[in-house]
Amino acid sequence: MQLKNDIFLRAVRGEKTERPPVWLMRQAGRILASYRAVREKLSGFKELVETPELACEVTLQPVDELGVDAAIIFSDILVIPEALGLPYQMEEKKGPYFPHTINNQTDIDALLAADEAAERLDYVYNALQLTQKALNGRVPLIGFAGAPFTIFAYMVEGSGSKTFSKAKKMLYQAPDMAHELLQKITNATILYLQKQVAAGADVIQVFDSWAGLLSPQSFNEFSLAYMQQIVDAVRPYAPITLFAKDATGSLLDIAATGCNVLGLGWGTSPTQARRLLGANTIIQGNLDPCALYADTNTVTALTQKMIAGFGQHHICNLGHGVYPDTPLDSVKAFIDAAKNFRYQ
Amino acid sequence: MQLKNDIFLRAVRGEKTERPPVWLMRQAGRILASYRAVREKLSGFKELVETPELACEVTLQPVDELGVDAAIIFSDILVIPEALGLPYQMEEKKGPYFPHTINNQTDIDALLAADEAAERLDYVYNALQLTQKALNGRVPLIGFAGAPFTIFAYMVEGSGSKTFSKAKKMLYQAPDMAHELLQKITNATILYLQKQVAAGADVIQVFDSWAGLLSPQSFNEFSLAYMQQIVDAVRPYAPITLFAKDATGSLLDIAATGCNVLGLGWGTSPTQARRLLGANTIIQGNLDPCALYADTNTVTALTQKMIAGFGQHHICNLGHGVYPDTPLDSVKAFIDAAKNFRYQ
Numbered sequence: 001m002q003l004k005n006d007i008f009l010r011a012v013r014g015e016k017t018e019r020p021p022v023w024l025m026r027q028a029g030r031i032l033a034s035y036r037a038v039r040e041k042l043s044g045f046k047e048l049v050e051t052p053e054l055a056c057e058v059t060l061q062p063v064d065e066l067g068v069d070a071a072i073i074f075s076d077i078l079v080i081p082e083a084l085g086l087p088y089q090m091e092e093k094k095g096p097y098f099p100h101t102i103n104n105q106t107d108i109d110a111l112l113a114a115d116e117a118a119e120r121l122d123y124v125y126n127a128l129q130l131t132q133k134a135l136n137g138r139v140p141l142i143g144f145a146g147a148p149f150t151i152f153a154y155m156v157e158g159s160g161s162k163t164f165s166k167a168k169k170m171l172y173q174a175p176d177m178a179h180e181l182l183q184k185i186t187n188a189t190i191l192y193l194q195k196q197v198a199a200g201a202d203v204i205q206v207f208d209s210w211a212g213l214l215s216p217q218s219f220n221e222f223s224l225a226y227m228q229q230i231v232d233a234v235r236p237y238a239p240i241t242l243f244a245k246d247a248t249g250s251l252l253d254i255a256a257t258g259c260n261v262l263g264l265g266w267g268t269s270p271t272q273a274r275r276l277l278g279a280n281t282i283i284q285g286n287l288d289p290c291a292l293y294a295d296t297n298t299v300t301a302l303t304q305k306m307i308a309g310f311g312q313h314h315i316c317n318l319g320h321g322v323y324p325d326t327p328l329d330s331v332k333a334f335i336d337a338a339k340n341f342r343y344q
Numbered sequence: 345m346q347l348k349n350d351i352f353l354r355a356v357r358g359e360k361t362e363r364p365p366v367w368l369m370r371q372a373g374r375i376l377a378s379y380r381a382v383r384e385k386l387s388g389f390k391e392l393v394e395t396p397e398l399a400c401e402v403t404l405q406p407v408d409e410l411g412v413d414a415a416i417i418f419s420d421i422l423v424i425p426e427a428l429g430l431p432y433q434m435e436e437k438k439g440p441y442f443p444h445t446i447n448n449q450t451d452i453d454a455l456l457a458a459d460e461a462a463e464r465l466d467y468v469y470n471a472l473q474l475t476q477k478a479l480n481g482r483v484p485l486i487g488f489a490g491a492p493f494t495i496f497a498y499m500v501e502g503s504g505s506k507t508f509s510k511a512k513k514m515l516y517q518a519p520d521m522a523h524e525l526l527q528k529i530t531n532a533t534i535l536y537l538q539k540q541v542a543a544g545a546d547v548i549q550v551f552d553s554w555a556g557l558l559s560p561q562s563f564n565e566f567s568l569a570y571m572q573q574i575v576d577a578v579r580p581y582a583p584i585t586l587f588a589k590d591a592t593g594s595l596l597d598i599a600a601t602g603c604n605v606l607g608l609g610w611g612t613s614p615t616q617a618r619r620l621l622g623a624n625t626i627i628q629g630n631l632d633p634c635a636l637y638a639d640t641n642t643v644t645a646l647t648q649k650m651i652a653g654f655g656q657h658h659i660c661n662l663g664h665g666v667y668p669d670t671p672l673d674s675v676k677a678f679i680d681a682a683k684n685f686r687y688q
Contacts, residue, residue, distance in 0.1 A: 173637050
């Protein structure tokens with residue numbers, strides 16, 4: 001289908017663009033009154049994730065209301081552990097919780113095979129198909145998954161944590177077991193992402209939310225090696241973005257995977273990122289989400305400064321998901337700053 | 345007083361040493377049965393902090409039992425906000441909690457003056473005097489404080505947080521007010537640290553635990569500018585270590601403050617740190633605390649590899665405080681790896 005607004009795809013392909021495309025991680029969410037209205041009628045967060053019509057509806061809201069240059073399917077990275085046989089609960093204000101966790105070889109052996117797991121996620125593929133149809137070529141659609149290490153961290157730790165020391169303990173005490181679990185997650189994730197592309201995802205993004213917990217050496221061994229497998233398996237079908245939050249010490253290694261786009265947290269300045277990665281790496285990010293608490297004039301100025309700092313081959317975004325209590329006017333000022341910018 | 349073991353001080357002064365000195369952040373704490381025995385008899389954590397004889401006792405335990413090359417006074421970074429007029433509670437397993445937080449100008453105006461605050465911390469100075477006497481020259485004694493930004497984050501947020509978005513909101517919404525609060529904290533911290541030196545601290549360390557929350561630009565403006573004031577005010581009296589955890593994108597700026605020692609989290613490899621900072625910067629760190637969950641042979645190998653990676657001008661430590669459930673044998677293997685190492 002011919003896209004009406006293809007600036008995001010052109011940037012992802014490495015073409016020069018007249019301005020940076022713009023979207024926000026977690027743009028389909030609590031910042032929008034229309035989202036909160038849908039959410040209030042439901043039993044919980046997971047009903048929204050698992051009902052394709054509703055996931056489609058909230059995916060479209062920021063496209064309609066904010067004018068972003070890309071849609072990202074409303075879903076959750078934790079559908080993969082659930083599909084592998086480890087269900088989770090989403091507790092209000094506390095985040096995810098796994099009643100059962102992975103503690104030993106028996107727990108790993110009990111997980112489902114990758115193809116069985118990927119087949120249990122039809123609701124995601126259906127949501128993608130519905131959304132592509134409803135978008136009707138307005139903007140491209142992003143599919144996503146968690147990075148294997150981040151999924152591993154939740155499956156072993158059982159919930160969020162400041163240190164994830166239980167999950168990291170397995171890396172040091174039983175590295176072979178950790179690798180086996182990471183490989184199982186990776187196998188399922190590859191099939192899951194290939195099916196997302198088949199269902200209509202134009203671009204794939206992998207979120208390594210907890211990459212910052214690892215030393216550069218451990219990151220290479222326990223996270224990047226598996227993201228490399230995903231890049232190799234998905235890139236023949238769709239462009240892929242790797243976003244390894246806080247892996248500031250590993251940016252060159254991430255770029256070397258051959259991912260199309262490198263997502264950047266706010267821990268690196270545009271100047272330092274460009275010096276390290278060169279002018280041609282396609283970088284997505286990286287304004288501090290808290291910058292959107294400022295007045296709209298400040299938001300505009302900070303966004304323009306960031307865009308000028310990165311120059312061409314940049315996709316304007318935050319350095320993390322937008323926080324739920326961010327004022328909508330600031331979100332709009334951020335988006336408008338990108339849409340009104342013109343490269344010299 | 346002539347020190348029996350001065351290898352830590354020699355390294356801090358920039359001299360070459362036969363091996364790296366070694367100590368651990370949070371070495372006086374739950375890893376030791378003797379600490380847990382003292383702690384169990386008390387009403388809470390703060391009784392230990394506020395009773396000089398007890399603080400002295402647990403400060404000496406790792407010197408006696410582990411043979412580390414430096415003692416660090418047992419205390420807490422949050423004594424400064426409390427002395428400024430904002431008391432805190434330490435909740436078991438949950439961490440610190442402030443019943444009152446700083447929300448507006450009136451709250452800032454109500455804080456005590458720096459000299460009054462510093463005078464309320466006699467129990468820390470007494471603990472340092474007692475400990476110096478009891479150490480009797482065995483090893484040097486480290487005093488410490490939290491970095492102004494980290495203290496600010498607790499005073500505004502009121503507790504630990506994944507994002508500290510309430511505290512960061514003030515940086516963007518009311519930067520002048522944030523600077524005023526940061527300056528008040530800095531003034532009190534400078535007096536506090538000078539009095540620590542007068543009471544016997546041989547070296548000072550400043551902990552910026554939450555530096556990683558800031559972009560490099562915000563770090564310079566809201567954190568490093570105040571640490572610079574501290575370096576300038578304390579360095580005439582004692583050497584000073586800055587430890588800004590996770591400020592991986594700002595290492596050159598931290599080194600440029602003129603601090604004597606740069607504390608490093610585990611997010612940077614020894615190779616990358618040396619390439620960035622050169623061979624002569626004195627670096628303290630940076631093994632992943634979770635590495636101590638490995639078997640002792642692995643701990644020894646990982647520690648030796650790190651020490652060889654940094655070379656001379658290195659103080660062997662972890663990249664963060666030792667976790668309370670770390671096996672004591674691993675802690676000993678870590679210390680022994682440093683003590684048995686010989687530079688070529």
